[in-house]
Amino acid sequence: xxxxxxxxxxxxxxxxxxxxxxxxxxxxxxxxxxxxxxxxxxxxxxxxxxxxxxxxxxxxxxxxxxxxxxxxxxxxxxxxxxxxxxxxxxxxxxxxxxxxxxxxxxxxxxxxxxxxxxxxxxxxxxxxxxxxxxxxxxxxxxxxxxxxxxxxxxxxxxxxxxxxxxxxxxxxxxxxxxxxxxxxxxxxxxxxxxxxxxxxxxxxxxxxxxxxxxxxxxxxxxxxxxxxxxxxxxxxxxxxxxxxxxxxxxxxxxxxxxxxxxxxxxxxxxxxxxxxxxxxxxxxxxxxxxxxxxxxxxxxxxxxxxxxxxxxxxxxxxxxx
Ligand code: SD4
Numbered sequence: 001x002x003x004x005x006x007x008x009x010x011x012x013x014x015x016x017x018x019x020x021x022x023x024x025x026x027x028x029x030x031x032x033x034x035x036x037x038x039x040x041x042x043x044x045x046x047x048x049x050x051x052x053x054x055x056x057x058x059x060x061x062x063x064x065x066x067x068x069x070x071x072x073x074x075x076x077x078x079x080x081x082x083x084x085x086x087x088x089x090x091x092x093x094x095x096x097x098x099x100x101x102x103x104x105x106x107x108x109x110x111x112x113x114x115x116x117x118x119x120x121x122x123x124x125x126x127x128x129x130x131x132x133x134x135x136x137x138x139x140x141x142x143x144x145x146x147x148x149x150x151x152x153x154x155x156x157x158x159x160x161x162x163x164x165x166x167x168x169x170x171x172x173x174x175x176x177x178x179x180x181x182x183x184x185x186x187x188x189x190x191x192x193x194x195x196x197x198x199x200x201x202x203x204x205x206x207x208x209x210x211x212x213x214x215x216x217x218x219x220x221x222x223x224x225x226x227x228x229x230x231x232x233x234x235x236x237x238x239x240x241x242x243x244x245x246x247x248x249x250x251x252x253x254x255x256x257x258x259x260x261x262x263x264x265x266x267x268x269x270x271x272x273x274x275x276x277x278x279x280x281x282x283x284x285x286x287x288x289x290x291x292x293x294x295x296x297x298x299x300x301x302x303x304x305x306x307x308x309x310x311x312x313x314x315x316x317x318x319x320x321x
Contacts (some may be wrong), residue, residue, distance in 0.1 A: 001222035020181075022261050031191045038068065038307045040185040040206025041233040041285055043314050045305050047071040052307040053189055061187040061195035062123075064102045068185050069097075069197045076155045078216035083160050084117055084155045087162050088169065090208050093153035095201050097122045102193035102225040106132055108215040109139040114150040119199045121148060122215070132217065152200070165205055182214060184221060184231025186287045194289065196223045197268060198231050212236025214280045228252045228288035230261070234252025234297070235280040248286045258286035259294025266296045266320050295318070 028108050036049045036055035051068030055061070069081075073095075076084030087093045088157025097118035098108035110133060121143045125134050134142050144150070154162075182200035189195075198221040200214040213219035213236035219235070222245040223229040230248035232239050239245070244265050251261035262284040272276045281301035285295040295304045295317045302317040 016038040023208075027275045030290050032289045033188060034190050034191055034192045035188075035291055035294065036063065036064075036103045037188040037287060037291055038185065038305075039285050039287055039293045039295075039303050040068065041231065041283060041302075042181045042183065043303055043305060044068075044072060044181070044185070046075075046185050047183055047185065047225050047303045048307045048312060051185060052312075055187065055189050056319065058190060058262060060191070061100070061193045064189065065185050065195045065197040066099065066119055066123055068187070069183050069199045070117050072181065073117050073119060073199055073239035076157070078181050079158065079201075079204075080180055080199055081113070082118065083151070083153045084158055085153060086155055086204035087201075088206050088208050088210070089169070090206070091154065091159070091162050093158070093201050094208075095153070095199070096211055097197070097199035098215040098217060098221055099126060099195070099197040100125050100217060100229075101126070101195050104223070104225065105198045106108055106217045106223075108133045109135070109143075109180055110211045110215045111136040111209060112139045115140060115143045115148050115154060116151050117148070121146070122153070122197075122199075126318060131291060133215070150183065164203070171205070171207075171221055180233055180281065180283075180313065182233045183283065184214070184233055186223075186229045186231060186285065186293075187288060188289075188291065192289065194223050194225050194229045195230055196221045196286070208308070213239035213244070216240060219246060222246045222249045223306060224249050224253070226289070228258060228261075228286055230258075230281060230286040231263075232284045232309040233302075234282035238240050238269050238273060238277075238280060240281050241307070242272050244282065244284060248284055252286065252288050257294060258288050258292050262286050262294050266298055270298060270320055296317050297307075
């Protein structure tokens with residue numbers, strides 16, 4: 001047999017295996033997507049548009065996600081995020097926020113008061129300090145030292161609602177299933193890089209000092225630029241107990257699609273809360289480096305917004321129940 005013929009047979013043999021058996025390692029490699037993508041919890045269309053605009057103008061995933069979540073932070077009608085958010089039991093709006101970039105860097109602020117854009121402070125924690133999390137008064141001091149100004153985040157509408165709540169002051173930290181709009185957002189830019197952010201005023205009428213999942217890396221958000229990203233919404237304690245966002249990314253690392261990974265992580269949350277999972281909502285969304293996305297929740301009623309080259313759409317999530 002000539003060398004050429006041997007090479008030819010060798011090639012044909014392996015090509016045959018690859019196409020018929022799809023053996024990994026021989027199969028054509030999936031390509032990392034370089035098409036801009038934005039996915040966010042709930043019907044956060046305006047936030048997604050703001051993020052997509054940054055990506056469309058060749059901006060990076062980190063800038064896009066920051067600009068995106070700043071929209072509900074400043075929106076008085078969004079009662080779960082920033083300005084206009086529902087206060088704690090004592091009538092104070094306290095905000096939690098985090099951000100994570102393609103290099104695996106992250107920053108977070110928790111129990112922060114009187115600052116309109118906590119996500120920007122979280123980004124400064126990430127970029128300008130050796131730390132990941134700053135809390136409460138220290139986070140506020142850091143924000144003020146960096147040029148942020150104090151602003152009361154309690155709107156008249158939220159104050160009235162809180163005063164109504166005070167009449168019974170029923171402390172039920174179970175989050176109303178329909179009444180969410182905390183934003184977790186995931187972006188991918190034209191370089192293929194990923195970023196994510198999550199920002200909230202947390203559970204309404206929470207105990208003073210309570211911090212949920214949203215600003216905790218691994219619970220409310222996780223980004224791994226070699227695999228994918230995930231974020232969540234709902235009863236923060238349940239995602240804190242299970243590190244839900246990290247779990248979704250780990251399932252994707254093992255080969256699951258974003259959709260499957262969200263379903264498996266929701267099942268983990270359910271299994272972790274026997275007898276109580278029926279009473280609260282958790283919604284998870286995820287993207288992978290190939291530009292795929294997915295979402296899943298415990299209860300019906302969760303939705304997420306997606307914008308990619310095909311346009312924008314609100315997707316009604318499938319659910320465990
Ligand atoms: C929290 N996960 O603080 C947040 C609340 C939330 O829509 O998602 N609300 O527990």
